[in-house]
Amino acid sequence: MTHRRTTGRRAAVAGTGVAALLAAGFTFQTANAAEATPTAAPHTLTAPKAEKLAATLAGHLGKEAAGTYYDAKAEHLVVNVTSEKAARTARAAGARARVVQHTLAELKSARSAVAEQTTAIPGTAWGVDPVSNKVVVTADRTVKGAKLARLTAAVEKLGSKATLKQSKGEFKPFISGGDAINGSGGRCSLGFNVTVGGAPAFLTAGHCTEAIDNWTDADGNALGSNAASEFPGNDFGLVKYSSSVSHPSEVDLYNGSSQQITGAADAQVGQTVTRSGSTTGVHDGEVTGLDQTVNYGGGDIVEGLIQTTVCAEPGDSGGSLFAGSSAVGLTSGGSGDCSSGGETFFQPVTEALAATGAQIG
Known part of the structure; x- marks a missing residue:
């Protein structure tokens, strides 16, 4: 990662931040999760x-x-x-x-056990996967030799409770996304417009606000200054508007239209979601994990992330993840690209709103 932040065009919606994209997708195992024979048809639900x-x-x-x-x-x-x-x-x-075979308490205990190794090895991600009923640990291409051997041994020690995957990509933070917001020497993207105590503001990635204090739009017009920033640990930042620029509660769809955002929602594994970013525009994918921890290296470990199959590239980081009219996440990191595919991690918006006292709108 360089310290130059790069994002997209206008300043009304989508966001950027860290987009270290995971190339390898999950291959879910179901051998230890035999489905019980249903006695009634399940309800069709959104x-x-x-x-x-x-x-x-x-x-x-x-x-x-x-x-x-x-x-x-x-x-x-x-x-x-x-x-x-x-x-x-x-x-x-x-x-x-x-x-299923393993209780949630058993899997959380296994997650804590493997964290002793993963927190010491950059280029790793880990979390509980409800589809496979296991803890899934992913190592990027930089994890090799003695480090990979240590990680493999730690996962094997947990038996059927954990599995190890390897990514062809490298976990690293990017910066940019949705609508462009610029700062001294860098560029990111706006995630979602919000209000704090009735005053207008916007959310973006925390690694953006850790590097840049004051923001302008793509044309150099002043937007605002940081009011809150959390990274690592979490990955969100709050910027309060200092100008009269229009700030509608919507996401740029990069086709001349936009998606109105009326609220925020927690992600659900298996849910279809959409990401908007300035480098690659709009892409869809599926939520594959919740409460994921990623070690980006250099002491930058972020917890509680949403994992998806949505692709992203440098410049999409901090961009908005949404489902219909609901804000879901801010692009944090991952590996891969939108030509060969990838996997991306997102900061949950609901957590950012609660921490900053902000409201969508």
């Missing part, structure tokens, strides 16, 4: 309704809940459970149930 049902069931199922994901093709919520009794409860609520 992703937001599936998210609400997942939250409700988590409270009812307690320790027998082992994660959920959204089957976008069938439009079903899939609920992992550890007993047939819990499976009946999930089915009665309208979900599709799977009786």
